Amino acid sequence: MRWRVSTRVLGRWLKRQMPKTLFGRSLLIIVLPVAIMQIAVTYVFFDAHWQTVTSRLSDGLAGDVAWAVESYRDDPTPAAFAKLSSRAEDSMGLSIALQPGRKLPATRRDPPVLFGPFFAPIDRSMQRALNDRLDDPFWFDTTRYPAYVDIRVAVPGGVMRVLAPRDRAFATNGHIFVLWMTVATVLLTTIALLFIRNQVRAIERLANAAEAFGRGVDVPAFKPHGAKEVRRAATAFLDMRSRIQRHIDQRTTLLASVSHDLRTPLTRLKLALALGEPSKRNQAMKRDLAEMEHMIDEYLAFARGEGGEAVETVHLRELVDEVSEGALRAGAQLRVAVDPALIVAVRPNALKRALSNLVMNAAVHGEHVEIAARVRAMGGVEILIDDDGPGIPADRYEEAFKAFGRLDEARNQNTKGVGLGLAIARDVARGHGGDITLDRSPLGGLRAVVRLPG
Incomplete structure (x- = not known):
């Protein structure tokens, strides 16, 4: 034993x-x-x-x-x-x-x-x-x-x-034999290093191209290289990337058509109500139309994503300041602690939408909201969004990210929402190669941690 x-x-x-x-x-x-x-x-x-x-x-x-x-x-x-x-x-x-x-x-x-x-x-x-x-x-x-x-x-x-x-x-002459054996070992090791490095470099290029594609970054210069098996894998990756890109393009075209088709009757209804006699019923119908329009925007944003946007290098503080304006208009007391010199390579509109969802969610459910950012020791950036609201039980953090999910008993949901805010935010973060996690906030409410790679 x-x-x-x-x-x-x-x-x-x-x-x-x-x-x-x-x-x-x-x-x-x-x-x-x-x-x-x-x-x-x-x-x-x-x-x-x-x-x-x-x-x-x-x-x-x-x-x-x-x-x-x-x-x-x-x-x-x-x-x-x-x-x-x-x-x-x-x-x-x-x-x-x-x-x-x-x-x-x-x-x-x-x-x-x-x-x-x-x-x-x-x-x-x-x-x-x-x-x-x-x-x-x-x-x-x-x-x-x-x-x-x-x-x-x-x-x-x-x-x-x-x-x-x-x-x-x-x-x-024993030392001569040992010397020749040592020289032969060094020579064989050097040759092995050169050949292995050449093969591993092809695999590293394939891994980097796949990782970049996962973050939405195009690598047009990538070509199959290396051993026969590695070239087969690279060719399969290129074919898969083409199929996925065609699917994204077709979906984007379809959603644009759906968006146009849905907005046309909504616009006619809004015009008819605007020309109608003011009444309580008229106001209620306007609110219903506004809610329908908001729901359509949410559905389309979730389905469309931001895959077509190019990656840019931006100052994180400027992006956070733009997001903070909506929370201030909602009446939240906001404090921002982000270094103005901090620069990130992201898809600006996509990240702005994700942060906006998180910040507005915090502003709706809490009175005080704090936004901070820090550089991770292992590389990348963490963006922390805290509120002093009722929070979410720890065992339901993952459930909160499910599309169309509602946690009414844990957090009083915004009646205009359709349960896609956190799902969209996580989809954007993962599209950048990062993720979003939830935790207990030092303010007593919920903390959303957005992790972006370096």
């Missing part, structure tokens, strides 16, 4: 450490196996080849040293030693010197910390070879001289010192 828990914890930790982007994950998929292969090959090379060669070289050097010691023991005269030293120098590349009256060093010089793991196998191989070949006490050092190995053997009357070329003791 404990093993299963530990496995789940490790799995969650690994999942958190995994790259979140497609570029990072693709790079990991390609580079990680290459790195593991290179490490495995390097390990096998050192374990199976380099150490084997080093062991054989160490055995050969130890045999030559043992021969020199035995030869000296057989004839320890100076003439014989000189002949022995000359033969070892010419045939074996060994420099042999006799140090009368000397003793073996008591300690061995430690290698540098950085190169310790590299010299450890060499020392073990040399130690084993000399132990097998020599019966006399010995001492050696593989780190003091860059090009030589220092070997000393206790002989009668002193110490025999042997300086052997380093390549006689171990294979010296």
Whole structure:
């Protein structure tokens, strides 16, 4: 049971450490196996080849040293030693010197910390070879001289010192192999980076085009690019965008015709009432016609949206000031806290309509209304609209955004409304790539939070 828990914890930790982007994950998929292969090959090379060669070289050097010691023991005269030293120098590349009256060093010089793991196998191989070949006490050092190995053997009357070329003791081309493996890894990683980046860039362009289209921004320069599958997805996106745009254009044309057809009889009725005799019945009919006209405007605005409007860079404070005029005329006490220098890229008329719906809703249901704006830490802007009205229960916030929804028991709805104000406002915010949420206001009523992307 404990093993299963530990496995789940490790799995969650690994999942958190995994790259979140497609570029990072693709790079990991390609580079990680290459790195593991290179490490495995390097390990096998050192374990199976380099150490084997080093062991054989160490055995050969130890045999030559043992021969020199035995030869000296057989004839320890100076003439014989000189002949022995000359033969070892010419045939074996060994420099042999006799140090009368000397003793073996008591300690061995430690290698540098950085190169310790590299010299450890060499020392073990040399130690084993000399132990097998020599019966006399010995001492050696593989780190003091860059090009030589220092070997000393206790002989009668002193110490025999042997300086052997380093390549006689171990294979010296191991670092070249590691260097080539490192260069190959870097080269393969660079090639993988270039190819992966090229493919991911095509996917990023497709994602950016889809996101821009969702905000109502046209990207005319976008063309299918990248791998075959990515080009297929981009072509499908372009076809979908064309179909949606045709649908929007057809709907806009139809709604314009409907609007004209409905307003013509309404205008005739309004004219007939205007020419009629003033009476209570006449006034009631005028109010009914005004309400019908308002309802038609609401329905058409909800169905039409503001998709055809271009995105512009505007000062948010100027837009809020225009929206605030309606709330002031409605008798609300309004306070605006928006930085005049704050600039946003939006569809002005669409955002103005959304903010107007929210501000007028706050003005109708409360006496005090506050409008503020702040820049979000993660990017984008938040517009806060607070009122001191009766508010809405927290469990009915989402219900308030439903089209044609009414929350009569929670907030006394405006009798002229048709339940589309919040729905239109959220549709506009989401059309910009943001959203609208509701919360409890510090003033005691409702807070509407409009989030717009950066």
